[in-house]
Amino acid sequence: MSVASALVAGNDPRSALAEEALAQALARTGASHATGVLLFLTPDFARHAQQTVSAVARAAQCTEVAGGIAAGVFSEHGWVLDRPAAAVMVFAGDLSLHHRESGLALDHAHRQAVLSYAGGSFPYPWGDATKKRFGGSFAGSGGGSVPTAWQHSRLAPSCSVHLRGAQVDVGVSSGWSLLAEPRTIERSRAYDLLQLGGETALDSLLAGLPADLREQLPLPLGALSAVLFDEDSAGSARGVASLGSALASGGAFAAGAWHSTAILSANAADRSVSLAEGTKPGQRLAWAIRRPQSAVDDMRRSVEQLAAVVAKPLAGLVFSCFGRGPYFHGGDDCELDCLRQSFPGLPLLGVYGTGQIAAGAEGGNRSLHNAVVTALISHPPRRPDVQSQS
DSSP: OOEEEEEEEOSSOOHHHHHHHHHHHHHHHTOSSOSEEEEEEOGGGGGGHHHHHHHHHHHHTOSOEEEEEOSEEEETTEEEESSOEEEEEEEOTTOEEESOGGGSOHHHHHHSOEEEEESSSOOGGGGSSSSOEEEEEOOSSGGGSSOOEEETTEEESEEEEEEETOEEEEEEEOOOEESSOOEEEEEEETTEEEEETTEEHHHHHHHHSOHHHHTOSSOOGGGEEEEEEOHHHHOSHHHHHTTTTBOOTHHHHHTTOEEEEEEEEEETTTTEEEESSOOOTTOEEEEEEOOHHHHHHHHHHHHHHHHHHOSSOSEEEEEEETTTSTTTTTTSOHHHHHHHHHSTTOOEEEEEESEEEEEOTTSSEEEESSOEEEEEEEOOOOOOOOOOOO
């Protein structure tokens, strides 16, 4: 095998945990040394991160060690939250990590998505369209004063690495399900949505809620979202509305046709709804809800779409929100199960973070929340040999 993963947990955040995970993964590849290592650690390691990264680099005989601190980690063998743990993916043979584009063919470096991880919020420069990115971020450790990511075996505010010798295909699961068809915004005031579809914003939201939530006070705003649609990307209004009650992972998102924004408050006094993003009349908006079953259904669609593109994956990288994993599903990560069922035995490395990163088809990269970004690694298609006719 050219890639393998391992997950080791313990009672204390010792470098030996990460070294044991490395040893297990390296043994599964059958190689004597690694050509690249992805290493993710739980927050317990924050004070010992450089020591642990250096120990893994020495044991792997490889300086290309990248990764970061995350709320939790997982592999194909299970998940760990709330205790010290190390998750490792080892690359060997013709697969490797590369933190510089100079070692890559220019066309491949331009086309391949860059694995990106930030030990904090989404770095502003990553939003540009010059590089497609996938990955995540974690803003819950160290108060931002201590680097919680690493690249080339050294601590850094963030890391960006290419997977050399590999093709990477990325899928996104939002987990949202539309409560009703999109409606046109008629009145708004800065971040306050006032009226859409002939109703006040709050009445429109309440009308779409399931009966068991309509009378709940306060409203479960964390499970709700406003979804804004880009008519230019989605096509006609009929095309947008045809999405119906299911907001499929690949189609609408990959087309850059929509994005979600958080609901900050529901204001009974003037029947408005405050959003995390300003809106303007003429935009189309729908209310959406995320519930455990809708999240699982959406994750399954995302995995099925990837499976249709990648026939023989070598491994998978998963960047999930810590609010989507076991905490959301009553102690089981049902969305990890979707991957394990579709790809039995596939080496997986995953993290639970506070943000997820994916590229939009319209260009640029997005910082997502409460999403699951899945990247399948495979061998690139072989090019036909071309011989000189001279």
